[in-house]
Amino acid sequence: MRRLLLCLALLLPAGIAAAQHNHAGRGTPEAFTATPAFGPDGTLWLVRTEGSRVVVVRSSDLGRTFTAPVPVTPEPLNLDWGPDARARIAVDSRGVAIVTFAIFQDKNFNGRAFHARSTDNGASFTQPRPLTADTTSQRFETVAIDPAGRVFTAWLDKRNGAAARKAGKPYPGAALAYAWSDDEGARFSDTEVALDNTCECCRLGVAFAGPGRPAVIFRNIFPGSVRDHAVVTFRDPATPGPLTRVSTDNWKIDACPHHGPSLAIAPDGSQHAAWFTDGSARKGLFYARAESDGAAFGPPRPLGTPDRQPARPYLLSAGPALHLVWKEFDGDKVAVRWQVSTDSGRSWSPATTVADTGDASDHPLLVARDDRVYLSWLTKNEGYRLIALGGAS
Amino acid sequence: MRRRALLATAFGGLGLVAAVAAAQVATVDEPLSFSRGSWAKLRAAHAGLPTVVHLWGLTCGPCLVELPHWGELAKARPDLRLVLIAADPLPQEPARVSATLAKSGLGNAESWSFTDRFYEKLRHEIDPAWAGELPRTVLIATDGTVSVLPGVADLARVRAWLDAQAKPRL
Numbered sequence A: 001m002r003r004l005l006l007c008l009a010l011l012l013p014a015g016i017a018a019a020q021h022n023h024a025g026r027g028t029p030e031a032f033t034a035t036p037a038f039g040p041d042g043t044l045w046l047v048r049t050e051g052s053r054v055v056v057v058r059s060s061d062l063g064r065t066f067t068a069p070v071p072v073t074p075e076p077l078n079l080d081w082g083p084d085a086r087a088r089i090a091v092d093s094r095g096v097a098i099v100t101f102a103i104f105q106d107k108n109f110n111g112r113a114f115h116a117r118s119t120d121n122g123a124s125f126t127q128p129r130p131l132t133a134d135t136t137s138q139r140f141e142t143v144a145i146d147p148a149g150r151v152f153t154a155w156l157d158k159r160n161g162a163a164a165r166k167a168g169k170p171y172p173g174a175a176l177a178y179a180w181s182d183d184e185g186a187r188f189s190d191t192e193v194a195l196d197n198t199c200e201c202c203r204l205g206v207a208f209a210g211p212g213r214p215a216v217i218f219r220n221i222f223p224g225s226v227r228d229h230a231v232v233t234f235r236d237p238a239t240p241g242p243l244t245r246v247s248t249d250n251w252k253i254d255a256c257p258h259h260g261p262s263l264a265i266a267p268d269g270s271q272h273a274a275w276f277t278d279g280s281a282r283k284g285l286f287y288a289r290a291e292s293d294g295a296a297f298g299p300p301r302p303l304g305t306p307d308r309q310p311a312r313p314y315l316l317s318a319g320p321a322l323h324l325v326w327k328e329f330d331g332d333k334v335a336v337r338w339q340v341s342t343d344s345g346r347s348w349s350p351a352t353t354v355a356d357t358g359d360a361s362d363h364p365l366l367v368a369r370d371d372r373v374y375l376s377w378l379t380k381n382e383g384y385r386l387i388a389l390g391g392a393s
Numbered sequence B: 001m002r003r004r005a006l007l008a009t010a011f012g013g014l015g016l017v018a019a020v021a022a023a024q025v026a027t028v029d030e031p032l033s034f035s036r037g038s039w040a041k042l043r044a045a046h047a048g049l050p051t052v053v054h055l056w057g058l059t060c061g062p063c064l065v066e067l068p069h070w071g072e073l074a075k076a077r078p079d080l081r082l083v084l085i086a087a088d089p090l091p092q093e094p095a096r097v098s099a100t101l102a103k104s105g106l107g108n109a110e111s112w113s114f115t116d117r118f119y120e121k122l123r124h125e126i127d128p129a130w131a132g133e134l135p136r137t138v139l140i141a142t143d144g145t146v147s148v149l150p151g152v153a154d155l156a157r158v159r160a161w162l163d164a165q166a167k168p169r170l
Helices: A002-009 A014-019 A159-166 B002-029 B038-045 B061-076 B094-103 B119-126 B155-166
Strands: A032-038 A044-050 A053-059 A088-091 A097-104 A111-118 A138-145 A151-157 A174-181 A192-198 A205-210 A213-219 A229-236 A239-245 A262-265 A271-278 A283-290 A301-303 A311-318 A321-329 A334-341 A352-357 A365-369 A372-379 A383-388 B032-034 B051-056 B082-086 B110-114 B136-140 B146-150
Touching: A032 A088, A032 A365, A032 A372, A044 A088, A044 A097, A053 A097, A088 A138, A097 A138, A097 A151, A138 A205, A151 A192, A151 A213, A159 A174, A159 A192, A174 A213, A192 A213, A192 A229, A192 A239, A213 A262, A213 A271, A229 A271, A271 A311, A271 A321, A283 A311, A311 A365, A311 A372, A321 A372, A321 B119, A334 A372, A352 A372, A352 A383, B032 B038, B038 B119, B051 B061, B051 B155, B061 B082, B061 B094, B061 B155, B094 B110, B136 B155, B146 B155
Parallel strands: A205 A262, A262 A311, B032 B110, B051 B082, B082 B110
Antiparallel strands: A032 A044, A044 A053, A088 A097, A097 A111, A111 A138, A138 A151, A151 A174, A174 A192, A205 A213, A213 A229, A229 A239, A262 A271, A271 A283, A283 A301, A311 A321, A321 A334, A334 A352, A365 A372, A372 A383, B051 B136, B136 B146
C-alpha cells in the first residue's frame, strides 16, 4: 500500500500526459480484464485493468493467492476499454516481464499504445513508454516472446489511413504494424507496417512458426468491405509473408465486430484458427486447420450451439495437445466450453464445460506451464480463476 | 440513484430537495437504464401498439451516421412510436448517449441505454439469435409480430410498415 501511494505521488510522465486529453468522467466505460503469463520459475503473472489503471499481481500457488498489486500505470488513465482490448504480458526465460497496454487519446477511439517492463521480479515497473513515435492511433497491441527470446509486438495502426485521407484517398480500416526488441523489451525497433487495410477494432492473435517467424491472425478487409479473417506468417523477422485467407465467410460490414480471432501453431507446423463471423456464407463461431504456413485452411467446423451465442474463442498448443475454449450462454449462465486434440487438430474431444458464471465475464484465455494448460478467466461473481484443463493440477 | 436516496436520508430535508432536483435533471438528460428484465418491461409498456425499437451504439460508426435519418423520420411521422436502445457491449456515459440523440433530433424519443455488464443476458432477453451487431431495428406490430431489420435500416421499409399498421385489419 505504501508503495502504491508512493507511485501515485510520482509525476505523470510527459508522454502519457500529452496523450491523455480527456480524464475519465462519470459513467466512463471500464475495462474488466485479466491476462496471464507464466514465468520460468512457474510463477503466474497477471496483468489486470482496474478502472483507470493497469496493475500486475503474481501467484506462486497457481492462482490461489496473489501478491499485492504493483502499478504499471502510476496515474489514472483513460484506458482502452474496447470489448476486445486488454493489457498484455509476456515473461521471458530470465523472468523479465514486458507489459503492453493502450489508452484512448480522444472520443473517436484513437489509441496510444505503451510498453513497460519489470527486471526486479515484479517489484516495480519502468515508466510506460510509447511503442511507436507516431501519434495517430495504435490499438490492440499484443506482445509475445519468440522461441529465440526476442520480443515481438504487433498492433493496429492508423498512420497510413490519416496520410491517405490527407491526400484525398480512401483508406478503409487500419494497418497491421509491428516492432521487435532485442533487449528484453527495454527498447523496440522502428515501426514497420506489415499490411494495410485490416479491420480496426478486433484483437490480433499471435503464434510462432519458429524463431523470428511470428504468425499473426487478424480480421482483414477484403474488397467490398468484407471483413473475413487472414493469417500472415513472417518469412524472417523483417519479411511478412503473403496473406492467407482463413475462410470466405463473406461478412460484409462497415462496422466494428469487436470480436477478434485466435491462432495456434502445433509442433508439426500446422496452423489452427478460431473465429467469429456473421457472414452471408456462415454465421457463428468456427475452427479451421491448415497443414502448414501458407497452406490453404480446411473447411470451417462450427463450434458450440448456434442459439447460445458461441463467442470469444482461444486456441493454445502445448506439448502434444491443442486446446480450444470458447464462451456459450444458455439464457442463464455463461459457460466456458473446452475441446482438446492430440492429433494435430484432425479430431477433437467432445466439448465439455470447464467453468461457468451467472454474470459479467472477461474472455476465456489459455495459458501453459510446461505442457500443462490452464483456463484463465475473470468473472464478476467468482473473481479470477485458474483452472487446470484435463484433471487436477 | 440509490446513492442519492441514501444521501437524502442521511442529510435530511435539505438533502432530499437536492436529491429530487438532481433526479429530475437526470430523467430529462439521461437515458433509462436497460438492465436484466428491462426488455420485458419495455415490451409490456408498448403492448398492443405498433412500436419501432432501434438498437444503436456510441461505439458503432454506421449507427451515428444513421441516427439523424431516424430523427427526420420521427419528425415526419407522428405515428412512429420509436424506442431507442444504446446497446454498446460496455455501458457508456449516459450524458454522451443523450447528447448524441439530441444532436440527431431524437432528444424527445424514449431512450434506454445498456447499464448492466451482463451483456450476454441483455442480448439474450432481446433476441437469443442476436450476436450483438449494430445497428438493428425491431418492428413490433399491434399483434406482437416481430420483424427484424439487421444493419442500417431501409427507412422506406419502415414507412411502408407504418402505413400497414395504420390500415384497419379485416
